[in-house]
Amino acid sequence: MNENVLITTSTSLEGYRVTAQLGLVRGITVRSRSILGNMAGGFMTIFGGKSFIYTQLCEKTREDALQLMITHGREMGCNAIINMRYDANEVMSGLTEVLAYGTAVVVEKLNDFQRP
Numbered sequence: 597m598n599e600n601v602l603i604t605t606s607t608s609l610e611g612y613r614v615t616a617q618l619g620l621v622r623g624i625t626v627r628s629r630s631i632l633g634n635m636a637g638g639f640m641t642i643f644g645g646k647s648f649i650y651t652q653l654c655e656k657t658r659e660d661a662l663q664l665m666i667t668h669g670r671e672m673g674c675n676a677i678i679n680m681r682y683d684a685n686e687v688m689s690g691l692t693e694v695l696a697y698g699t700a701v702v703v704e705k706l707n708d709f710q711r712p
Contacts, residue, residue: 601666602676602703609676612703618672622697623664627657628690658682661696674700 602609661682669677680698687693 601669601674603662603666603680603698604676604678605680607679609678609703611706612676613706614676614678614701615704616702618669618674618700618702620697621665621669621672621674621677621700622695623661623666623668624693624695625657625660625664626687626691626693627653628692657692657694658696661694665696665698669698669700672700674702676701676703 602612608614665677665680677698678701680696683695683697685693685695
C-alpha cells in the first residue's frame with residue numbers, strides 16, 4: 597500500500613472511485629496546559645492579540661490527533677479518509693481532548709475517460 601493517505605473533508609474524492617468502505621477511523625489525544633504556559637498565555641491576553649503559545653498548543657494537539665487517525669486508517673488498510681472532521685471537548689478545567697475522525701476507504705484513481 598502507498599504510504600500516503602489521501603484525506604478530504606468532502607464525502608467524495610475528485611478523480612477517484614471508492615472501491616471499499618472500511619469504517620470509522622479516529623485519533624484522540626488529551627492535552628493539558630502547563631503552569632508556565634498558562635502564565636505566559638495569561639500574560640499575553642492582558643495586551644490582547646494573538647496568543648502564540650495557545651495557538652501552537654492547539655495546532656500540535658490537532659496534528660497529533662490527525663496522525664493517530666491516519667495510523668488507525670493504515671491499520672485498517674485504507675488509502676484514503678473521507679468526511680474528515682475535528683472535535684474538541686474540555687474534559688476538565690485545563691484538560692482538553694481533540695478527536696480527529698472520518699471514514700476509511702479504499703480508492704482507485706480514475707483514468708481521464710472513466711466516470712465515477
